[in-house]
Amino acid sequence: MNLKNNIKQNPRLKQLALYLLMPRHQARPRTWVRWFINPFRHKKGKGALIRRRTRIDVLPFQPFNLGSYSTIEDFATINNGMGAVVIGNHVRVGIGNVVIGPVTIGHHVILAQNVVLSGLNHGYTDPVIPIALQPCTIAPIQIDDDCWIGANSVITAGVHIGKHSVVAGGSVVTKNVPPYSVVAGNPAKVIRRYQESTGVWEKV
Incomplete structure (x- = not known):
């Protein structure tokens, strides 16, 4: 089982991953995501x-x-x-x-x-x-x-x-x-x- 599936199936890991990607109760990703991940992912x-x-x-x-x-x-x-x-x-x-x-x-x-x-x-x-x-x-x-x-x-x-x-x-x-x-x-x-x-x- 890969990391992505592990995160999806574990609520605590999923919550942590979402927190690292964007602030709680917000829709906008964190600055580090916009600068260092999105340009290579999209x-x-x-x-x-x-x-x-x-x-x-x-x-x-x-x-x-x-x-x-x-x-x-x-x-x-x-x-x-x-x-x-x-x-x-x-x-x-x-x-x-x-x-x-x-x-x-x-x-x-x-x-x-x-x-x-x-x-x-x-x-x-x-x-x-x-x-x-x-x-x-x-x-x-x-x-x-x-x-x-x-x-x-x-x-x-x-x-x-x-x-x-x-x-x-x-x-x-x-x-x-x-x-x-x-x-x-x-x-x-x-x-x-x-x-x-x-x-x-x-x-x-």
Whole structure:
């Protein structure tokens, strides 16, 4: 049995390992983790750029991959504490975005300003226990290639956005989006679809 499995199966070792990685009751890893472990554990493609004023709250026990020529703009937050964050090539993660794993983003995707993608949900069903202390659930978000997510949009856990689709600004996406579609609203609904037979984006 390897060290990783030993830590997972021993509650005291697991608690110690988490304490060494990040301060108690915090989501941000310790400075030594960010400086001396993450650069060697996570993958950053050629020409990829993370702006200086970002919060890269990534830990070594979950993947964080940033593809070639992709950019994470200032004031964005990336968190892989509950699941992997995988970002493809030529992706723009806009100013003020929040990306909480598990999230997978394809190639040539544009995330405009203040977009929230969260593959995590807090439990709330026990009325006696504070919500902050209840177990979290996760459901992966997937955004396929060539998508554009408009400013101030929210993509909820478990949503799959199909290839070359557009999410209008301010939308709240709670259901899967078919490929080659435009969605808008709260909750977001399909308002246009590309028809290959006519070559036109038709209203729905």
